Amino acid sequence: MPRKAVEQELSRDRILEVARHLFVTKGYRAISMRSIGQQLGYSHGSLYYHFKDKAELFSALVQDDFKRLGRLFEKVINQSPTDGMSKLEQVMLEFVSFGLNNPHHYEIMFMTRDEELLCYARAEQGRCLEMFSTIVRQSLHSQLRTEQERHHIPRSLFLSIHGFISFYIQDQVTFDEIKPAAAAHVRFLCRRALEEAAQSA
Structure with a gap:
């Protein structure tokens, strides 16, 4: 999927919303970029258009x-x-x-x-x-x-x-x-x- 299309469909705020819930309920160490992507219904590669890694996302x-x-x-x-x-x-x-x-x-x-x-x-x-x-x-x-x-x-x-x-x-x-x-x-x-x-x- 082209970068522009991903950015339009999967917003930074939506990623943060889902990641926040997963970090609190499952624990930071138990959650990966892949599991966040799965929860969102996207490949984890889509998240890297917004964040370089899990630590940057948490920050x-x-x-x-x-x-x-x-x-x-x-x-x-x-x-x-x-x-x-x-x-x-x-x-x-x-x-x-x-x-x-x-x-x-x-x-x-x-x-x-x-x-x-x-x-x-x-x-x-x-x-x-x-x-x-x-x-x-x-x-x-x-x-x-x-x-x-x-x-x-x-x-x-x-x-x-x-x-x-x-x-x-x-x-x-x-x-x-x-x-x-x-x-x-x-x-x-x-x-x-x-x-x-x-x-x-």
């Missing part, structure tokens, strides 16, 4: 997913607060929503244990944490008086949200199913962050 998955999460953060920051929540609360709730509504994305981004794969995720995780930390610092700038607070509080909030998402991903629930619990958790975390900052003042 593309990680980068695309983190970019998507980053765009969601930016969207919240650039819009007016709603529902009586602060922008920080909205960002944190958006993070929970992303994780629970996209569990396969989230597991690849934040729950990969394979050392070989962590090298693809670590840099993106770091950038995501720094973006989140910047949002926290901007939201709590007058309360965060020490360098330790500016480092510790954003990281603690991030890890607390990650723990919430990781717990509920196991139950395969959607964000809408546990939205009240998520909102309560976010309010609690923000209140605790403010209290801790006030105690250090």
Whole structure:
């Protein structure tokens, strides 16, 4: 099949979608380019028009997913607060929503244990944490008086949200199913962050 025809019929996004599901459900090492092609109904050679190998495909998955999460953060920051929540609360709730509504994305981004794969995720995780930390610092700038607070509080909030998402991903629930619990958790975390900052003042 000519390259142009393959590119038109088999999109990069479709390959990523199927590969993501297979990596999460079967494991990275158990999946080959051939098995991804079979799942798509194409020869594995068709995949090489988009990716040179499985590692490049996985790296593309990680980068695309983190970019998507980053765009969601930016969207919240650039819009007016709603529902009586602060922008920080909205960002944190958006993070929970992303994780629970996209569990396969989230597991690849934040729950990969394979050392070989962590090298693809670590840099993106770091950038995501720094973006989140910047949002926290901007939201709590007058309360965060020490360098330790500016480092510790954003990281603690991030890890607390990650723990919430990781717990509920196991139950395969959607964000809408546990939205009240998520909102309560976010309010609690923000209140605790403010209290801790006030105690250090």
